[in-house]
Amino acid sequence: MIQIILYTGIILLSWSLFGNCQQNKADSILISISEKEIIEYATKLTSAEFDGRLSGSPGYLKSAQWIASKFEEWGIKPMGDNGSYFQYFDNAYTKVFDSGSVSYQFINEKVNIVEKKYHFPEEYFPGQNSGSGTIDGELVYVGFGITAPELGYDDYEGIDVKGKILVFEYGLPVNGENKDIEKWVPYDYHQYKFKNAIAHGAIGWLYINKLANPNTSYNYDIVYAHIGDEVVNDIFNASGKNYKEIRENIVNNLKPNSFELIGKVTITANTKHFEDSKSCNVIGMIEGTDPTLKSEVIIIGAHHDGVGNLGKLLPSALDNASGVVDIMAAARMLAQSPVKPKRSILFIMFGGEECGLLGSTFYVNNPKFPKKKVVCMINLDMVGNGKGLALWGGESYPEISKHFTYANTHFIRRTMRTSEARPVKTRPRTDGAVFTMNGYKSFAIGTTDGVKPVYYHHPLDNVDALTPDIMVDVAKLIYFGLLGVANDDEL
Numbered sequence: 001m002i003q004i005i006l007y008t009g010i011i012l013l014s015w016s017l018f019g020n021c022q023q024n025k026a027d028s029i030l031i032s033i034s035e036k037e038i039i040e041y042a043t044k045l046t047s048a049e050f051d052g053r054l055s056g057s058p059g060y061l062k063s064a065q066w067i068a069s070k071f072e073e074w075g076i077k078p079m080g081d082n083g084s085y086f087q088y089f090d091n092a093y094t095k096v097f098d099s100g101s102v103s104y105q106f107i108n109e110k111v112n113i114v115e116k117k118y119h120f121p122e123e124y125f126p127g128q129n130s131g132s133g134t135i136d137g138e139l140v141y142v143g144f145g146i147t148a149p150e151l152g153y154d155d156y157e158g159i160d161v162k163g164k165i166l167v168f169e170y171g172l173p174v175n176g177e178n179k180d181i182e183k184w185v186p187y188d189y190h191q192y193k194f195k196n197a198i199a200h201g202a203i204g205w206l207y208i209n210k211l212a213n214p215n216t217s218y219n220y221d222i223v224y225a226h227i228g229d230e231v232v233n234d235i236f237n238a239s240g241k242n243y244k245e246i247r248e249n250i251v252n253n254l255k256p257n258s259f260e261l262i263g264k265v266t267i268t269a270n271t272k273h274f275e276d277s278k279s280c281n282v283i284g285m286i287e288g289t290d291p292t293l294k295s296e297v298i299i300i301g302a303h304h305d306g307v308g309n310l311g312k313l314l315p316s317a318l319d320n321a322s323g324v325v326d327i328m329a330a331a332r333m334l335a336q337s338p339v340k341p342k343r344s345i346l347f348i349m350f351g352g353e354e355c356g357l358l359g360s361t362f363y364v365n366n367p368k369f370p371k372k373k374v375v376c377m378i379n380l381d382m383v384g385n386g387k388g389l390a391l392w393g394g395e396s397y398p399e400i401s402k403h404f405t406y407a408n409t410h411f412i413r414r415t416m417r418t419s420e421a422r423p424v425k426t427r428p429r430t431d432g433a434v435f436t437m438n439g440y441k442s443f444a445i446g447t448t449d450g451v452k453p454v455y456y457h458h459p460l461d462n463v464d465a466l467t468p469d470i471m472v473d474v475a476k477l478i479y480f481g482l483l484g485v486a487n488d489d490e491l
């Protein structure tokens, strides 16, 4: 019964959103949402003006200003530092001026010495925190680049890498199911691998996994790049090694297998590091209308930083202009909605996610509301490609997620998948995980059944990689779901 009363206002509203009932024109303008609006925001965020929104860079800060200007236009209250929308934190970044170069000199089948130059983005990506300059040298494969004596594992044992260029793997040789996974996690960080390589005397490296990644450390004298299958296969084939088999054996036996490779590599990078730069979260709020309940807050967030520009713009559309746009459209509707929330709703557009979850970590350490007053935190990351909807982790908080499933069943009618929240045992990969680890109820809204190819951390992650119709529905889902939670008297 209470449920029915609770939704009455929203159902009436849904008629004005989706139905044909008569109403005045102003209302229909205020609470409608279109693909046009979605595309407009997404086009702006992914434009060259914001230079790929690398956290801490001038382009990022400009995009933060733009979001804040929209919040202000819609009457959303600033909740950052000193009455502004911005919550600042330290965020060093590296400007990459061009895509640099990677080439490999080796002896081919015809016993000729050849030099093969590779292409960005097809075969390699420049290191996003590479030092500037050119290095050349001999190559050593060091597996996962890990020295973990307490786990009886050392990729550097018995091999001299001083003055060499290393080739090593992303990730860990174990997965989340391993009984010692928690002990392995510190070795999963790129920053750790870089430090360990430097400690062993390397001058640079080729990191196996071809993508843009600012979540690394800058080291003045080190030059590095990320490589894909083509480069890996060339190097291993020229050395008479079967790459796939070698990697599989390391993982299956948990036994390092490091060795010198044949040939020489040259890597060039053209960069400048900005050590003292700052980035920010953009925070706005719609204050609740109930004198008591307004002290309780629902947080919804998405990272709005991207992976910048590597000599080619990385528009960072699906990851994660999509999440930001979904929330912006919902925030605009909520701000202009005739149905008002009793509880408060806090919108956080995080910075520094791609640099290692810096913005969300800073927020949980410097919250704007006491944790016990936060009903839940809902995260959106890569939410704009597909046909279905999802509430990842939502099953663990049915009292909250039921409002979203209800909205979908009654108004949106997409297939919706749900799952239970899982404890974070591996390296946290999303802002939502940072909230979970800090004791918040957190779940994620997602899109499923992708209809377009996903270009993760790639120049082709542009507006064409989005499906605006699902984003319209995600914005509606947020709008109805948040109103349901905010006005639930039983919570």
Ligand SMILES: [Zn+2]
Pocket: 303, 319, 320, 353, 381, 382
């Ligand atoms: Zn992301």
